[in-house]
Amino acid sequence: MPTRQSKVRALAFDVFGTVVDWRSSIIREGRQLARAKPLRVNWAAFADAWRAGYRPAMARVRSGELPWTTIDALHRRILDDLLRQFRIAGLTEAEKDHLNRAWHRLRPWPDARRGLAQLRRGFTLATLSNGNVALLVDMAKHARLPWDCVLSAELFGHYKPDPEIYLGAARLLGLEPGELMMVAAHQDDLFAAKSCGLRTAFVRRPREFGSAVRVNPKPERAFDCNADDFVDLARQLLPRDK
Amino acid sequence: MPTRQSKVRALAFDVFGTVVDWRSSIIREGRQLARAKPLRVNWAAFADAWRAGYRPAMARVRSGELPWTTIDALHRRILDDLLRQFRIAGLTEAEKDHLNRAWHRLRPWPDARRGLAQLRRGFTLATLSNGNVALLVDMAKHARLPWDCVLSAELFGHYKPDPEIYLGAARLLGLEPGELMMVAAHQDDLFAAKSCGLRTAFVRRPREFGSAVRVNPKPERAFDCNADDFVDLARQLLPRDK
Numbered sequence: 001m002p003t004r005q006s007k008v009r010a011l012a013f014d015v016f017g018t019v020v021d022w023r024s025s026i027i028r029e030g031r032q033l034a035r036a037k038p039l040r041v042n043w044a045a046f047a048d049a050w051r052a053g054y055r056p057a058m059a060r061v062r063s064g065e066l067p068w069t070t071i072d073a074l075h076r077r078i079l080d081d082l083l084r085q086f087r088i089a090g091l092t093e094a095e096k097d098h099l100n101r102a103w104h105r106l107r108p109w110p111d112a113r114r115g116l117a118q119l120r121r122g123f124t125l126a127t128l129s130n131g132n133v134a135l136l137v138d139m140a141k142h143a144r145l146p147w148d149c150v151l152s153a154e155l156f157g158h159y160k161p162d163p164e165i166y167l168g169a170a171r172l173l174g175l176e177p178g179e180l181m182m183v184a185a186h187q188d189d190l191f192a193a194k195s196c197g198l199r200t201a202f203v204r205r206p207r208e209f210g211s212a213v214r215v216n217p218k219p220e221r222a223f224d225c226n227a228d229d230f231v232d233l234a235r236q237l238l239p240r241d242k
Numbered sequence: 243m244p245t246r247q248s249k250v251r252a253l254a255f256d257v258f259g260t261v262v263d264w265r266s267s268i269i270r271e272g273r274q275l276a277r278a279k280p281l282r283v284n285w286a287a288f289a290d291a292w293r294a295g296y297r298p299a300m301a302r303v304r305s306g307e308l309p310w311t312t313i314d315a316l317h318r319r320i321l322d323d324l325l326r327q328f329r330i331a332g333l334t335e336a337e338k339d340h341l342n343r344a345w346h347r348l349r350p351w352p353d354a355r356r357g358l359a360q361l362r363r364g365f366t367l368a369t370l371s372n373g374n375v376a377l378l379v380d381m382a383k384h385a386r387l388p389w390d391c392v393l394s395a396e397l398f399g400h401y402k403p404d405p406e407i408y409l410g411a412a413r414l415l416g417l418e419p420g421e422l423m424m425v426a427a428h429q430d431d432l433f434a435a436k437s438c439g440l441r442t443a444f445v446r447r448p449r450e451f452g453s454a455v456r457v458n459p460k461p462e463r464a465f466d467c468n469a470d471d472f473v474d475l476a477r478q479l480l481p482r483d484k
Contacts, residue, residue, distance in 0.1 A: 072416070124379060124380075124383065126379075132414075132416070133391065133414040133415065133416075134414065134415050134416030134417075135416075137366060137368075137390050137391045137415065138366075138416075140390060141366065141390055148379050148382060148383055148392075149375065149379045149392050150390075150391050150392070154414065155397055155414075172374075172375040172376065172396065172397075173375065173376050173379065174314070174374070174375075174376030174377075174380075175376075
């Protein structure tokens with residue numbers, strides 16, 4: 001349990017990798033498309049390359065080189081490059097758009113829905129994602145994620161880890177920064193939130209990059225919580241008698 | 243059923259008066275406070291006066307006379323005036339704040355939850371309210387309203403009926419204006435939405451201002467739907483076999 005004085009009232013969740021398993025979801029969508037077309041592609045490499053394009057693309061927005069561009073639009077730019085790179089030809093515009101929207105249909109980690117349902121009894125649950133609003137709303141409907149509020153970088157015109165998004169989330173929820181806890185599987189996200197005064201919970205997602213790449217950092221004492229999954233987080237944050 | 247060509251994908255709901263019965267809720271909260279203190283106040287007149295202060299206060303923001311001010315802050319300005327006007331003395335700051343947040347605890351009309359649950363099977367459901375995000379999120383949790391997305395004037399820095407809020411809602415949801423239907427009990431809201439290209443559904447709420455004031459306008463052919471309540475709206479919008 002966090003020990004500082006202000007009471008946590010809401011949890012803000014990173015989404016890609018923390019709530020949903022983007023990698024296996026993109027691989028699955030690729031394989032579905034490959035069966036329909038047919039195509040021969042290493043979809044694991046494709047998924048990793050798509051995700052790898054995401055930070056550099058956002059960096060161009062954060063630096064001001066690009067004007068505000070949604071993740072949907074950034075994903076599509078990267079996808080168009082990857083289709084050439086992986087020599088995937090013959091997709092119609094509708095098929096490309098459907099593939100790009102695979103990010104709207106990402107599947108949750110096995111504990112996510114159950115953990116969120118438990119956490120929702122004690123806290124307001126919001127997304128706080130670089131994904132655009134439409135993507136997050138579609139994903140929540142598709143994956144039945146019980147958000148009280150969908151907050152996105154798009155609302156602030158700033159991508160994480162810019163401070164405007166963490167402070168903006170607290171402001172929209174009517175909370176002091178110390179009443180809002182950022183939940184993420186990525187330590188850089190949490191350190192940025194912490195520097196804005198938010199509370200922090202690290203959730204290990206060792207399979208985010210597949211079973212070959214073990215991402216398994218040790219618990220970090222700088223964070224208020226370190227949890228194995230959302231059910232474990234609920235166990236740590238909610239009173240025992242609930 | 244609407245007859246124009248584009249398919250409606252999401253419904254955007256006005257909240258005060260359309261989803262929740264602000265008047266009886268404020269009267270109830272006032273009476274609770276009066277029993278605790280005790281106080282003698284005509285709470286129906288108080289509720290009507292509070293609501294009557296809302297449009298002039300927003301108009302000062304819309305005209306630029308005031309900088310962006312949330313509904314919580316506008317409600318509080320009006321409340322402070324009303325406490326003097328109704329000679330309500332001796333409230334602590336915590337009691338005033340609790341009373342101001344009565345708007346976060348408004349109760350839904352009897353058909354609202356059931357109708358929304360039905361409509362949610364076919365559409366993305368969003369608020370589109372002048373209420374600030376924290377107010378709408380608290381209300382949804384309190385009243386168990388199943389929104390997919392909480393959209394507020396606060397996200398756009400514009401109060402209804404400014405066009406920025408209707409067009410901004412469509413943009414955030416990733417929709418063309420004609421794919422979004424505004425649902426409201428107030429014709430001015432719907433005419434403003436319609437002028438931005440949104441579809442429109444009028445829902446009659448004849449008791450919004452109490453049983454003494456019958457607000458009972460005839461169906462308006464300018465709107466795509468005219469419904470008696472949300473269950474009737476679901477009946478009109480959803481396919482029969484669902």
